[in-house]
Amino acid sequence: MMTQPQQKIAARYMRGGTSKGVFFNLDELPASARSPGAARDRLLMRIIGSPDPYGQQIDGMGGATSSTSKTVIVAPSQQPGHDVDYLFGQVAITRAGIDWSGNCGNLTAAVGAFAIDNGLIEPQRLPDNGFCEVRIWQQNIGKTIIARVPVRNGQVQESGDFELDGVAFPGAEIRLEFLDPADADGDLFPTGQRVDELQVPGIGCLPATLINAGIATIFVNASDLGYSGCELQNEINNDPQALARLETIRAWGALKMGLINDIHEAASRQHTPKLAFVAAPQSYTSASGKHIDGSDIDLCVRALSMGKLHHAMMGTASVAIASAAAIPGTLVNQVTANAGQSCTSVTFGHASGILTVGAEAHHEQGRWQVKKAVMSRSARLLMEGWVRVPAGYK
Known part of the structure; x- marks a missing residue:
């Protein structure tokens, strides 16, 4: 041979x-x-x-x-x-x-x-x-x-x-600055709404914030899914039924955002949009065994990537979190410790610990715009x- x-x-x-x-x-x-x-x-x-x-x-x-x-x-x-x-x-x-x-x-x-x-x-x-x-x-x-x-x-x-x-x-x-992180046409909210009613067959109607900042992201309340917002990877990723339900929500969110034309297209577009669920700040134990004190964070967030709960938090989703937190009325802002106020910096709890991200949001000419989002990585x-x-x- x-x-x-x-x-x-x-x-x-x-x-x-x-x-x-x-x-x-x-x-x-x-x-x-x-x-x-x-x-x-x-x-x-x-x-x-x-x-x-x-x-x-x-x-x-x-x-x-x-x-x-x-x-x-x-x-x-x-x-x-x-x-x-x-x-x-x-x-x-x-x-x-x-x-x-x-x-x-x-x-x-x-x-x-x-x-x-x-x-x-x-x-x-x-x-x-x-x-x-x-x-x-x-x-x-x-x-x-x-x-x-x-x-x-x-x-x-x-x-x-x-x-x-x-x-x-x-x-x-390494400090990263994401300039004008909204969608290319400048629309942070593709539907024009800070909170939408997302109809998901077999699941029902879910309040959702659909945002294009850093990466297209669908935010829903953890409580509407039966979660606390403090879940770790194994609690979600070892439950095939939960993953299937979350993927269904993501697919219908993608359709609502105009990212796909047919619900079946979501299966070949796994990277975007992201799906995340949010909850008010609370204490929990991270994946490493580290105690996270609810008084040290503004909210809890868990996000899925490629069909599985992420072990920490995607950088692009962090931009979306900071952008949504900076805008009163979004689901993300509503669960923060400073609900109703525009937050220039937000510290959130994820499965592996905490992360602080900043965003500059302004209301101009009848719509919200994010000029810059900032975070640190190594x-x-x-x-x-x-x-x-x-x-x-x-």
Whole structure:
């Protein structure tokens, strides 16, 4: 039997926030994968190890969770006033497919470091010591993100004492600014309402806040689902009936938001929208055993990603949480400790701990607008070199 050597492709394996993924420089991908399309998707799925009917991604770089089945492509920016273009792909695990419909806020934290390490930042803009502002054009959603990356002796600083719940070890703090994070047409609320009545067959009518900020997100009250808002992963993810019910709500929310034209399309659009349920601040024990005091947070939030309860909180969903909390009348604002007031900063409890995110919201010309959302993350290069794929990707 004739055999061919595996193909070798330059790559970096990086953690950003509470996610990790395989990063590529666009110019170092095979020619067939430098443009969007089936050839690119097929290559990236094989690198990650999908589709895997066993759900483990053993024969690839993926970690068999939504937080670890990710790819990133970075290139010199084609947009004026930006340093790099950043394209994110959420790879399905058991089925074939990559969802390019939204951003990954967590991995955004690693994009600036990748750009610096790969020589994509003009040398005169890189300090010997201090912070380098990397101007990122997020291609999936057409938005600007500014990453403030710490630099020491001309190199990206990765060590530090910044702690992020959901990540076991501390690192250097990277500040992210999501500019004008609303949908491309500027409509925060696609229906024009801060609270909608979402009709879900077999479940009933649910009050919901549907918002496009950071990522399209559906917020519902935990109590309307029979939850407290303090649930951990196993309580949801080990209940197939609960997951099916939550996916049904997400699908009908997607239809209400105009993201899909037919309810059946939701199955192939798993990355967006996100579904989250909110509750008033209360004390609970996080996944690590850490006690979270209700007096230290403004609300509790649990969110689903790719059909499962997230172990912490997606960065993009954090932008949506902060944006909704900043606007009186939304379900998110209603459950906060400062209900009825516009919150410029909100601290919420998630399954792994707490997170603080800021948002600047203004009511202008008869509608709400969010100018900027701000959060801190950390990032670290885990491995660099080459990934290998079998000839023919078999």
